[in-house]
Amino acid sequence: MAAVNAKSNGTPRSMPKQARRKQLIQATIKCIAKNGLSSTTMADVTQQAGLSIGIVNLHFQSKEKLLIETLRYISDEYTEGLNKIYNDKSLNTEKKILAHINFDFSRAIIDRNKLAVWFAFWGETKSRPTYLSICASYVSEIANNLTRLFVLLKQQGDYSDVNPDLVCTCYTALSDGLWLDLLITPKGMKPAQAQAVAMHYLATQFPEHFKNKTEH
Amino acid sequence: MAAVNAKSNGTPRSMPKQARRKQLIQATIKCIAKNGLSSTTMADVTQQAGLSIGIVNLHFQSKEKLLIETLRYISDEYTEGLNKIYNDKSLNTEKKILAHINFDFSRAIIDRNKLAVWFAFWGETKSRPTYLSICASYVSEIANNLTRLFVLLKQQGDYSDVNPDLVCTCYTALSDGLWLDLLITPKGMKPAQAQAVAMHYLATQFPEHFKNKTEH
DNA sequence: CAACCGAATGAATGGTTATTCATTTTTATG
DNA sequence: CATAAAAATGAATAACCATTCATTCGGTTG
Numbered sequence: 161m162a163a164v165n166a167k168s169n170g171t172p173r174s175m176p177k178q179a180r181r182k183q184l185i186q187a188t189i190k191c192i193a194k195n196g197l198s199s200t201t202m203a204d205v206t207q208q209a210g211l212s213i214g215i216v217n218l219h220f221q222s223k224e225k226l227l228i229e230t231l232r233y234i235s236d237e238y239t240e241g242l243n244k245i246y247n248d249k250s251l252n253t254e255k256k257i258l259a260h261i262n263f264d265f266s267r268a269i270i271d272r273n274k275l276a277v278w279f280a281f282w283g284e285t286k287s288r289p290t291y292l293s294i295c296a297s298y299v300s301e302i303a304n305n306l307t308r309l310f311v312l313l314k315q316q317g318d319y320s321d322v323n324p325d326l327v328c329t330c331y332t333a334l335s336d337g338l339w340l341d342l343l344i345t346p347k348g349m350k351p352a353q354a355q356a357v358a359m360h361y362l363a364t365q366f367p368e369h370f371k372n373k374t375e376h
Numbered sequence: 377m378a379a380v381n382a383k384s385n386g387t388p389r390s391m392p393k394q395a396r397r398k399q400l401i402q403a404t405i406k407c408i409a410k411n412g413l414s415s416t417t418m419a420d421v422t423q424q425a426g427l428s429i430g431i432v433n434l435h436f437q438s439k440e441k442l443l444i445e446t447l448r449y450i451s452d453e454y455t456e457g458l459n460k461i462y463n464d465k466s467l468n469t470e471k472k473i474l475a476h477i478n479f480d481f482s483r484a485i486i487d488r489n490k491l492a493v494w495f496a497f498w499g500e501t502k503s504r505p506t507y508l509s510i511c512a513s514y515v516s517e518i519a520n521n522l523t524r525l526f527v528l529l530k531q532q533g534d535y536s537d538v539n540p541d542l543v544c545t546c547y548t549a550l551s552d553g554l555w556l557d558l559l560i561t562p563k564g565m566k567p568a569q570a571q572a573v574a575m576h577y578l579a580t581q582f583p584e585h586f587k588n589k590t591e592h
Numbered sequence: 593c594a595a596c597c598g599a600a601t602g603a604a605t606g607g608t609t610a611t612t613c614a615t616t617t618t619t620a621t622g
Numbered sequence: 623c624a625t626a627a628a629a630a631t632g633a634a635t636a637a638c639c640a641t642t643c644a645t646t647c648g649g650t651t652g
Contacts, residue, residue, distance in 0.1 A: 283497070612634085
């Protein structure tokens with residue numbers, strides 16, 4: 161009877177430690193989306209993963225550390241995806257910005273399970289310095305990179321009035337707000353539509369580059 | 377010894393029921409901001425209010441109902457504030473929009489305690505239909521009113537390219553995203569700055585009305 | 593195949609928390 | 623002032639939950 165779970169799960173004991181951690185983190189994301197952060201229990205998470213109750217402490221020492229790693233997981237996924245774009249030498253500035261927007265509204269990112277996780281953690285940043293510092297660090301990293309792209313694009317057109325810092329702040333806030341729409345009005349706001357709204361804003365700043373390019 | 381709290385609190389027993397409920401809701405907001413939704417307990421809330429543990433069930437029947445009323449409280453405060461502006465006959469369309477933006481970034485609204493509450497509940501909407509329906513209803517009410525204002529403003533200038541629905545969606549998302557900045561980067565983003573970013577967007581759509589009006 | 597060791601299990605534990613309700617305190621009434 | 627009604631209290635309860643760790647399991651090695 162005992163210990164049949166991991167096997168029936170297609171996840172043998174010999175799998176690398178990292179893979180089991182990932183499995184638990186993904187179960188945590190599902191549970192937070194399904195039950196809310198405030199009623200996500202260890203029993204929920206381990207059952208969702210098809211594993212036993214003691215497994216979390218084996219791999220994460222405590223529930224709190226599992227939650228922190230979960231935030232870090234979605235935060236890393238996001239920053240790493242964007243960094244790949246920033247470092248892609250086959251893309252020019254305009255293409256990088258377009259790729260950035262595409263990424264912001266891509267399947268993997270605007271998955272409602274993950275959006276629920278983002279908002280749940282944001283709601284707790286005020287009381288958990290660790291959450292806040294994870295958020296603060298990805299925010300500033302992305303802002304630096306994105307601002308740089310806007311600086312470059314500014315040089316490539318008649319954009320003397322454009323303020324790259326302002327555009328970065330505005331685009332980022334807009335994108336976060338559209339995530340909220342995707343989370344709480346799933347019937348009213350489709351991903352493509354959200355992306356079009358973001359493009360609409362960029363077109364106001366860089367019309368020579370982004371006007372009539374809402375399709376992609 | 378017993379029952380000295382309410383008195384020492386300056387809140388006599390004879391106060392209207394509604395006032396005690398409000399006191400408890402405000403204590404709940406403080407606790408959610410201080411400890412996070414997931415570790416806000418009845419003991420925390422009642423202690424914060426200077427009352428006894430049994431008081432919540434007397435006035436709200438359960439913790440869950442207290443939380444729902446807390447969401448309704450901040451949601452009502454927001455919609456009622458905006459409705460006052462919409463119904464103010466002394467304001468023309470332009471002034472109403474300006475008043476709307478001022479309100480969105482006013483002290484009472486961008487209080488970080490309340491912002492933490494908004495995000496905490498947003499993070500739980502996927503799992504709690506009641507939260508979702510409260511959010512959905514205020515969102516659509518405000519969108520209707522704000523879109524109407526943009527329609528009117530469009531008629532007052534050379535704005536044939538402006539899409540009022542799109543502008544409403546974009547402004548609303550932007551405003552929500554700026555709230556996030558105010559919550560998680562309190563050192564980096566000041567209220568006046570957030571408001572300036574919002575004005576910057578509106579100026580792109582209605583330059584005749586909102587250019588160089590970032591001060592107020 | 594036997595012996596070993598890391599991985600996983602899950603019953604047991606102890607601490608926490610929402611809820612209840614008999615009792616006490618305060619206010620209103622005649 | 624006496625009495626009743628309403629409001630508030632907080633000790634007690636029962637349910638829940640994170641964590642522990644002795645035990646079991648499965649893969650590996652010689």
